[in-house]
Amino acid sequence: MRHIWLPYTQMKAAHDPLAVASTQGSRIVLTDGRELIDGIASWWTACHGYNHPHICAAVAGQLAQMPHIMFGGLVHEGALTLARRLTALLPEGLDRVFFSDSGSVAVEVAMKMAVQFWLNQGLGERSRFVAFRGGYHGDTFAAMSVCDPEEGMHGLFAKVLPQQFIADLPFGADQAQAFDALLERHAENIAGIIVEPLVQGAGGMLFHDAQVLQHLRAAADRHGLLLIFDEVFTGFGRTGTMFACEAAGVTPDIITLSKALTGGTMGFGATIATNTVFEAFLSDEPAHALMHGPTFMANPLACAAANASLDLFETEPRLAQVAAIESVLARELEPARACPHVRDVRVKGAIGVVELDRIDDLGGLKRRFVEAGVFVRPFRNIVYLTPAFTIDEDDLHRLTSAVVSVLEEWTRL
Numbered sequence: 001m002r003h004i005w006l007p008y009t010q011m012k013a014a015h016d017p018l019a020v021a022s023t024q025g026s027r028i029v030l031t032d033g034r035e036l037i038d039g040i041a042s043w044w045t046a047c048h049g050y051n052h053p054h055i056c057a058a059v060a061g062q063l064a065q066m067p068h069i070m071f072g073g074l075v076h077e078g079a080l081t082l083a084r085r086l087t088a089l090l091p092e093g094l095d096r097v098f099f100s101d102s103g104s105v106a107v108e109v110a111m112k113m114a115v116q117f118w119l120n121q122g123l124g125e126r127s128r129f130v131a132f133r134g135g136y137h138g139d140t141f142a143a144m145s146v147c148d149p150e151e152g153m154h155g156l157f158a159k160v161l162p163q164q165f166i167a168d169l170p171f172g173a174d175q176a177q178a179f180d181a182l183l184e185r186h187a188e189n190i191a192g193i194i195v196e197p198l199v200q201g202a203g204g205m206l207f208h209d210a211q212v213l214q215h216l217r218a219a220a221d222r223h224g225l226l227l228i229f230d231e232v233f234t235g236f237g238r239t240g241t242m243f244a245c246e247a248a249g250v251t252p253d254i255i256t257l258s259k260a261l262t263g264g265t266m267g268f269g270a271t272i273a274t275n276t277v278f279e280a281f282l283s284d285e286p287a288h289a290l291m292h293g294p295t296f297m298a299n300p301l302a303c304a305a306a307n308a309s310l311d312l313f314e315t316e317p318r319l320a321q322v323a324a325i326e327s328v329l330a331r332e333l334e335p336a337r338a339c340p341h342v343r344d345v346r347v348k349g350a351i352g353v354v355e356l357d358r359i360d361d362l363g364g365l366k367r368r369f370v371e372a373g374v375f376v377r378p379f380r381n382i383v384y385l386t387p388a389f390t391i392d393e394d395d396l397h398r399l400t401s402a403v404v405s406v407l408e409e410w411t412r413l
């Protein structure tokens with residue numbers, strides 16, 4: 001530990017990360033022999049549970065054949081197949097896939113695509129973005145600039161970030177009016193609108209409905225702006241449909257995917273654009289090509305894992321499992337509403353959220369969950385569950401009862 005720097009962790013304070021020896025399904029085995037039920041599936045990536053044999057076999061096979069090959073000037077079957085399968089699953093029109101290695105980079109690529117879409121047409125002044133309070137899009141610089149500037153983890157960097165337009169999601173008439181007015185005033189300088197559809201994840205686990213997204217689509221169309229859906233959190237079944245844009249009935253111009261893309265096996269990202277976006281890059285001018293290319297883009301191991309993960313969505317009843325988890329979470333987290341300081345209990349798909357007015361001792365609360373035999377990682381004022389879709393009924397019940405009983409005791413202290 002003397003040589004490790006942990007994420008989002010004040011290293012001067014006491015911290016005691018748990019040492020993990022192995023994983024299986026929805027279980028985390030610690031080096032001291034304790035076994036925890038996992039409530040968040042490694043930042044909601046491990047949607048099929050850990051160590052799914054089908055994904056493990058696909059990655060092992062690929063490892064023997066070709067662990068990596070650069071994607072400059074060379075392509076391979078795994079990437080071509082994956083691109084074809086992703087575009088077939090996404091709404092009609094989203095046809096071109098650019099691979100990268102993480103969610104933040106997928107967002108960076110989406111933003112660069114949007115800016116260059118206008119640059120290639122001689123409209124360089126259309127370079128800024130509209131993003132939303134409560135949003136989270138990653139930790140790199142462009143991604144930070146479109147996160148919620150106050151609630152996020154990046155307030156410190158405000159002065160060095162590109163200035164974007166941060167708006168309220170158009171929930172009600174007032175916000176919708178303010179949003180429309182913002183576009184009226186500034187559309188000339190805006191490249192696109194970026195939003196996490198239906199669920200704002202790491203920014204606070206906030207939900208909104210399809211109408212909000214329909215409003216954004218109509219506004220983007222009115223002003224000719226690109227609409228970017230960041231589905232890094234919501235993609236691959238988490239909200240109940242394969243992608244949130246499906247449930248909303250709204251097709252964005254660009255969509256970003258990562259997190260559950262490889263079923264939680266390894267880092268990977270994809271940015272998918274419509275043909276209209278893609279065509280703005282077709283030109284006799286070499287500099288009009290998309291100017292991006294991560295060293296490990298379309299890594300064959302990651303493609304094999306992602307293809308195997310898509311197999312499982314086809315052969316196993318994942319979305320039915322999400323629906324079943326949704327009803328268990330709704331029923332079994334509801335009693336938490338009666339605890340003092342609990343402000344809201346909400347559930348969408350395989351996401352369960354208990355929101356408090358505040359949590360004073362996050363570290364202490366995390367330790368209480370571990371003592372109760374579960375791994376749950378509350379942040380700010382939020383306790384949430386995003387389990388694997390394959391979690392069995394007993395384990396799911398133990399998670400919800402741990403959340404309710406720990407909060408009952410904790411909020412009365």
Ligand SMILES: *Cc1c(COP(=O)(O)O)cnc(C)c1O
Nearest residue numbers: 102103104136137138201232233
């Ligand atoms: C996690 C997340 C990201 C960032 O992904 P990384 O792989 O951590 O870079 C971006 N957008 C959303 C919506 C996310 O949930």
